[in-house]
Amino acid sequence: MKITGIQEASLPIGSAMRNASIAFDQMTASALAIRTDQTRDGQPLVGLAFDSIGRYAKGGLLRERFIPRLLAAPARDLLDEAGLIDPMRCVAILMRGEKQGGHGERSGAVGLLDAALWDLRAKQMGLPLWQCLGPSPGGAAPSAHIATYASCGHFTDNPDPQALRDEVAQCLALGYTSVKIKLSGRQAALDAQRLRSALDAGLNPGQLAVDLNGQWDKHCTDALAVLAEYPLAWVEEPAAPLDYAALTAFCQIHPGPVATGENLFSADDATNLLRYGGLRPALDRLQMDISLSYGVDEYHRMIEHALALGWTRQAFWPHAGHLFAAHVVAAWGLGSHESAPDASRLYGGFWDGVPVIQGHITLPRYPGVGFEHKANLMAVLQPLC
Amino acid sequence: MKITGIQEASLPIGSAMRNASIAFDQMTASALAIRTDQTRDGQPLVGLAFDSIGRYAKGGLLRERFIPRLLAAPARDLLDEAGLIDPMRCVAILMRGEKQGGHGERSGAVGLLDAALWDLRAKQMGLPLWQCLGPSPGGAAPSAHIATYASCGHFTDNPDPQALRDEVAQCLALGYTSVKIKLSGRQAALDAQRLRSALDAGLNPGQLAVDLNGQWDKHCTDALAVLAEYPLAWVEEPAAPLDYAALTAFCQIHPGPVATGENLFSADDATNLLRYGGLRPALDRLQMDISLSYGVDEYHRMIEHALALGWTRQAFWPHAGHLFAAHVVAAWGLGSHESAPDASRLYGGFWDGVPVIQGHITLPRYPGVGFEHKANLMAVLQPLC
Numbered sequence: 065m066k067i068t069g070i071q072e073a074s075l076p077i078g079s080a081m082r083n084a085s086i087a088f089d090q091m092t093a094s095a096l097a098i099r100t101d102q103t104r105d106g107q108p109l110v111g112l113a114f115d116s117i118g119r120y121a122k123g124g125l126l127r128e129r130f131i132p133r134l135l136a137a138p139a140r141d142l143l144d145e146a147g148l149i150d151p152m153r154c155v156a157i158l159m160r161g162e163k164q165g166g167h168g169e170r171s172g173a174v175g176l177l178d179a180a181l182w183d184l185r186a187k188q189m190g191l192p193l194w195q196c197l198g199p200s201p202g203g204a205a206p207s208a209h210i211a212t213y214a215s216c217g218h219f220t221d222n223p224d225p226q227a228l229r230d231e232v233a234q235c236l237a238l239g240y241t242s243v244k245i246k247l248s249g250r251q252a253a254l255d256a257q258r259l260r261s262a263l264d265a266g267l268n269p270g271q272l273a274v275d276l277n278g279q280w281d282k283h284c285t286d287a288l289a290v291l292a293e294y295p296l297a298w299v300e301e302p303a304a305p306l307d308y309a310a311l312t313a314f315c316q317i318h319p320g321p322v323a324t325g326e327n328l329f330s331a332d333d334a335t336n337l338l339r340y341g342g343l344r345p346a347l348d349r350l351q352m353d354i355s356l357s358y359g360v361d362e363y364h365r366m367i368e369h370a371l372a373l374g375w376t377r378q379a380f381w382p383h384a385g386h387l388f389a390a391h392v393v394a395a396w397g398l399g400s401h402e403s404a405p406d407a408s409r410l411y412g413g414f415w416d417g418v419p420v421i422q423g424h425i426t427l428p429r430y431p432g433v434g435f436e437h438k439a440n441l442m443a444v445l446q447p448l449c
Numbered sequence: 450m451k452i453t454g455i456q457e458a459s460l461p462i463g464s465a466m467r468n469a470s471i472a473f474d475q476m477t478a479s480a481l482a483i484r485t486d487q488t489r490d491g492q493p494l495v496g497l498a499f500d501s502i503g504r505y506a507k508g509g510l511l512r513e514r515f516i517p518r519l520l521a522a523p524a525r526d527l528l529d530e531a532g533l534i535d536p537m538r539c540v541a542i543l544m545r546g547e548k549q550g551g552h553g554e555r556s557g558a559v560g561l562l563d564a565a566l567w568d569l570r571a572k573q574m575g576l577p578l579w580q581c582l583g584p585s586p587g588g589a590a591p592s593a594h595i596a597t598y599a600s601c602g603h604f605t606d607n608p609d610p611q612a613l614r615d616e617v618a619q620c621l622a623l624g625y626t627s628v629k630i631k632l633s634g635r636q637a638a639l640d641a642q643r644l645r646s647a648l649d650a651g652l653n654p655g656q657l658a659v660d661l662n663g664q665w666d667k668h669c670t671d672a673l674a675v676l677a678e679y680p681l682a683w684v685e686e687p688a689a690p691l692d693y694a695a696l697t698a699f700c701q702i703h704p705g706p707v708a709t710g711e712n713l714f715s716a717d718d719a720t721n722l723l724r725y726g727g728l729r730p731a732l733d734r735l736q737m738d739i740s741l742s743y744g745v746d747e748y749h750r751m752i753e754h755a756l757a758l759g760w761t762r763q764a765f766w767p768h769a770g771h772l773f774a775a776h777v778v779a780a781w782g783l784g785s786h787e788s789a790p791d792a793s794r795l796y797g798g799f800w801d802g803v804p805v806i807q808g809h810i811t812l813p814r815y816p817g818v819g820f821e822h823k824a825n826l827m828a829v830l831q832p833l834c
Contacts, residue, residue: 085548086548118548121513123509124512125510125554127509128509161473163471163503163712165553165690166552166690166712166714166741168550168551168552168714169510170554304717306552306715308724327551332690332692336691336693336721340725
């Protein structure tokens with residue numbers, strides 16, 4: 065098999081929503097297709113990928129550095145002994161001439177190619193991706209049935225507290241049993257009102273998580289007191305991603321579960337989080353993003369490092385990688401899958417017709433990731449194929 | 450004053466040399482010009498910048514995210530009260546909508562624009578940049594007379610040990626008194642031979658530094674023994690940039706000065722290095738790269754954090770930022786300036802006609818950075834103006 069071309073496109077995915085750190089109105093994401101000289105069942109064999117949200121499209125890096133490196137490599141160097149595309153060998157080629165450190169942007173460009181290569185490999189094997197990812201770190205059996213939770217409740221220009229309640233209620237109506245909303249981390253009255261609005265939708269506090277997006281202010285003791293009032297499912301990213309001292313301080317004060325890691329993009333960074341961040345392996349959750357962090361093999365390393373430090377694989381709740389990440393959760397028995405509940409968004413929902421039932425989904429058996437079975441996403445991927 | 454356009458170009462700067470980590474044959478760098486509607490002395494007022502080496506050009510990020518944000522901002526938002534371009538306000542605009550963490554690539558694109566904005570501001574003021582950068586953290590008086598050292602001795606395909614000796618001797622002939630060469634960090638016999646070759650040029654060990662480019666292997670005790678044989682000026686980047694535990698281990702074993710930090714691209718990362726890396730403020734050197742790390746204001750923050758932890762500003766030896774970094778060293782009384790001795794390279798040497806005398810240079814009084822007075826560099830910048 066030979067790669068005959070790689071096409072990418074930057075797509076606007078902006079909307080009028082904010083978290084405590086940034087606005088999403090100008091946000092973009094990359095879609096990518098790896099074309100080959102093979103067909104399967106009469107269809108061209110193509111590897112597809114779609115970005116995580118929050119870090120902008122990777123077009124320039126893909127076109128200037130990474131796609132050319134992959135296309136320049138001899139075809140046989142990209143394959144394993146069985147003639148299947150080998151994402152790990154490909155990533156090693158992508159990283160030739162790259163200095164250590166500086167894990168941002170590039171890690172997402174490489175991770176996007178890695179995701180498309182995995183989709184391609186699984187399609188070559190005629191299997192859903194979750195059956196192709198190799199042994200779980202720690203040895204769990206793969207299962208198509210995984211937990212998922214809804215990530216919503218961003219700040220908008222709508223001041224009506226009922227809007228947040230309605231949004232959470234809509235998640236429950238969709239079948240989610242666990243919902244995450246955004247808080248300010250600094251404004252106690254605002255955060256208290258938002259917590260009440262969300263709980264009014266009919267959740268108990270153990271079903272509700274809150275995301276501070278790195279904006280917790282240790283000097284605002286009122287905001288912390290609001291968090292301590294409820295036994296929340298978890299508090300997400302209280303401190304700036306690299307401020308391990310502030311995270312340690314938060315963990316010492318806050319008795320409930322903490323989740324973080326989505327803004328660390330390498331195994332080295334993740335290891336530093338575990339070494340210096342004051343997190344508690346039996347209590348907390350790790351949310352590193354697979355495809356923003358060089359892809360599956362680097363993520364495997366992260367889990368291995370964590371297991372060696374006393375964590376379990378169930379502590380891994382990968383940040384929004386959408387359909388791709390759901391396969392990794394299924395393959396390796398990870399804790400849960402983050403999802404954006406609005407299926408009308410490119411990065412929202414699941415495969416068409418796959419319902420959330422009591423906070424779980426069952427992955428369909430389509431070959432690869434199965435992007436072909438989410439119509440709105442396929443509408444932007446098809447032109448690249 | 451209004452910005453009327455920003456032009457950038459990616460330039461091949463590759464050569465057949467390697468360090469212990471990567472090859473430089475495909476390396477690229479960005480050149481950039483900010484055009485305005487003003488003239489000075491009959492010439493268009495233009496801000497110029499040229500990349501550091503080692504991290505590839507920033508073209509895609511510049512064109513897709515950062516140049517459009519600057520051009521979209523109202524002109525008055527880019528100026529200070531005196532009507533001068535204000536790089537700090539501009540960087541705040543560049544970083545709108547950017548999430549925390551992930552400090553790579555983006556930090557260099559923003560830093561390159563920051564450098565051109567500072568060049569523009571200094572030209573508006575009619576002063577050399579080192580007189581425009583504001584008070585030094587820690588309060589040193591600016592001085593045009595700064596220390597510099599030669600960075601050379603890469604691995605090449607020439608196996609003759611005399612080639613390395615000749616390269617070091619050439620640096621001494623140019624007026625340098627301190628020279629840094631590359632070692633493997635793993636192969637004791639190779640490193641011993643390279644050290645002897647360099648010293649044969651007529652240096653004493655205190656004038657010779659060695660760069661391991663993050664490849665030191667703690668299991669190779671022979672390689673460490675070679676380093677301990679000589680009282681070297683410093684050992685550079687022994688451990689991978691984010692492996693603070695390995696760096697701590699090296700510092701506990703190696704009694705001489707250590708220098709590192711060039712592959713950390715934010716004040717948050719630099720603070721983690723100081724908190725967790727085991728470095729010794731009275732002995733070691735910090736080499737964060739100004740323009741690969743969001744620019745002058747972020748670098749100022751790094752120095753402030755370090756001073757608060759017991760370091761001095763003389764411990765700051767910025768990584769190859771070339772002419773731009775020399776101004777920051779001069780403005781703030783930093784320790785020394787790294788330079789590539791081969792003036793025929795775009796990133797090598799200094800302003801034409803400025804000699805190295807006893808390991809020091811005196812910055813000329815051209816307005817701004819003075820790129821206009823390095824002919825080979827200006828030949829690639831001029832078409833952008």
